[in-house]
Amino acid sequence: MKKVYLALFIILITMGCEDEFCLDDTTPSLIIRFRDIDTNQLKPIRLTAGGVGLDAFIENTTLDSLAIPINTQSNTVTYLLSEILDDDTESTESLTLTYDIEDEFVSKACGFRSVFKNIQISTTNNDWLLDFEVLTEDITNENRAHVEILH
Amino acid sequence: MLKYYINTILFVLLGVLNLQSQTKENTQQDSISVKNSNYHPKTYGLRVGVDVLKPILSYTLDEFKGIEVVADWRLKTRLFIAGELGYSDRTLQEDNFNHTVKGQYIKLGLNYNLYTNWLQMDNELFLGFRYGFSNFSNRLNNYTIFQEGTYFDPREVTNSIKFSNLNAHWVELVAGVKVEVFSNLYLGFAVNISKIVSTKDPDIFENTYTPGFGKISENGNGANINYTVSYRIPIYKK
Secondary structure, eight states: OHHHHHHHHHHHHHHHOOOOOOOSOOSOOEEEEEEOTTTOSBOOEEEEEEETTSOOSEEEEEESEEEEOOOTTSSEEEEEEEEEOTTSOEEEEEEEEEEEEEEEEEETTTEEEEEEEEEEEEEOOSSSOOEEEEOOSOBOOSSSOSEEEEO | OHHHHHHHHHHHHHHHSOOHHHHHHHHHHHHHGGGSTTOOOOEEEEEEEEESHHHHHHHHOTTEEEEEEEEEEESSSSEEEEEEEEEEEEEEEOSSEEEEEEEEEEEEEEEEEOOOOOTTOOOEEEEEEEEEEEEEEEEEEEEEBOOSSSSSOOOEEOOOEEEEEEEEEEEEEEEEEEEEEETTEEEEEEEEEEEEEEEOOOSSSOOOEETTTEEOOTTSEEEEEEEEEEEEEEEEEO
16 A cells, blocks of 8 residues: 555656756857968967947957857848957958758757758958858858868 | 545545555455455446546636546456546647647556455555557747847747647556545546657657647656546446
């Protein structure tokens, strides 16, 4: 008899433990790596970066790789990348990313995420941004860099 | 009437005491059947009832409508074949998406009564299993893209898509009580834990809820409770 009550009790307790968390892949950001145009080694740059018309995503930070979000409400996004020089003046280049969006279901806790296919990148070439290389056709995860900027 | 109230209280008290030795004695006597004067015949018949929780929830909650009919039939003194049949229509708001699941289900299985009834009492403390099947449609009403941060506002998709002819198969372990409160009228309470066996998912996402089973966890588990009122249509005593 007591064993049945114990079983009932355990069942009732386990019914309460249904919390699930979203730990899976989310919508990927664009990963940019900065390399030296001559040596092809990673070369950090002091940068303020953000989408056109928006507040800066990162400000006055020295880095050699950047993960910046992509706009899921549109098929294209343009970022302004401003190098901050030693005398605190800024030199701005822009990078435009165009893509096809696809939604995929992740899990109950996460819901749907977007992935970006058939990407195309164009940049301005005014000052420090000397060249760029697109490393992938689709952006579906954040495991590796998607584009490299040579400066 | 008073007799049946005392029945109910006695039943609960007896549940607390250890009746192991009593059980052994009585099962021996059960097999000798009619000749032994300590054996009281049990009623055989079809017991039909409804879950009382679902109509209450249907009335009080906008997002849920459903009914469930339960039935069982005594095969032997302690063994019953039991089933549930129901319909449910539920709209679920998950963290990032909203969907409506509508369909019907049936569950079939056996209950075994662990409780030894004294005299003419006919109460149950049972363990059982069920095999369940449901057939339903799932309409994805809207969803918001899941992304890290809010640098760009995430896109919201609001055109709904309906997926029909989905189904699910599952197995359940049930434990519960049934108490005879008036002549042939029973109140029941049961809990169950269940596991999905197979499911036909919509094209672009997964089933996270199915009628009869409830919410499906990542591992395919679920749990439910129900409260029932049922009446046994008596056919014979044995």
